[in-house]
Amino acid sequence: MARTAVNPVGQSVHVADDHALDLVRGVHPGYYVCRSNFAVCVPVLAMTLVCGVSFFLIAPYTFLSGAIPLSFGGKKGSAAAAGIIDGVGYMGAILSGAGVALVAQSFGWSGAFLSLAAIAVLTTLAAVAYLLNQEAARRASRDKPTT
Numbered sequence: 001m002a003r004t005a006v007n008p009v010g011q012s013v014h015v016a017d018d019h020a021l022d023l024v025r026g027v028h029p030g031y032y033v034c035r036s037n038f039a040v041c042v043p044v045l046a047m048t049l050v051c052g053v054s055f056f057l058i059a060p061y062t063f064l065s066g067a068i069p070l071s072f073g074g075k076k077g078s079a080a081a082a083g084i085i086d087g088v089g090y091m092g093a094i095l096s097g098a099g100v101a102l103v104a105q106s107f108g109w110s111g112a113f114l115s116l117a118a119i120a121v122l123t124t125l126a127a128v129a130y131l132l133n134q135e136a137a138r139r140a141s142r143d144k145p146t147t
Contacts, residue, residue, distance in 0.1 A: 064089075 065082055073081030104112040 065086055069078045069081035069085060072085075073079070100112050100116070103115050107115075
């Protein structure tokens with residue numbers, strides 16, 4: 001069923017169906033706002049997605065900038081380790097824009113997202129390898145006989 005709605009800048013727009021909203025029905029709290037006012041729907045959905053990403057990223061970031069430097073630097077060098085970890089992270093954030101743009105220009109957006117997925121998989125594998133190495137070291141120190 002087609003209808004007319006008003007977008008955020010006040011223009012009338014043609015809206016075909018509500019089928020896209022069926023994906024979020026009952027799950028997305030802004031669904032009922034979207035149902036009554038299409039102009040509010042897109043910002044509510046965008047804000048919910050941004051908040052969701054932030055919610056799931058704050059714990060790993062806190063762990064990375066707090067607990068891991070203690071493991072690397074100990075009591076005396078944890079501040080330096082935290083600074084190095086944060087500095088490398090910020091440099092990566094600065095360089096990632098140009099890197100993604102270069103890959104997108106060379107291989108298209110599908111190539112850019114494929115490369116980002118590959119980087120995510122490699123990062124996960126490195127984290128699992130680190131975890132297994134730490135567990136092996138912990139077991140070896142625990143099983144070591146005391147003299």
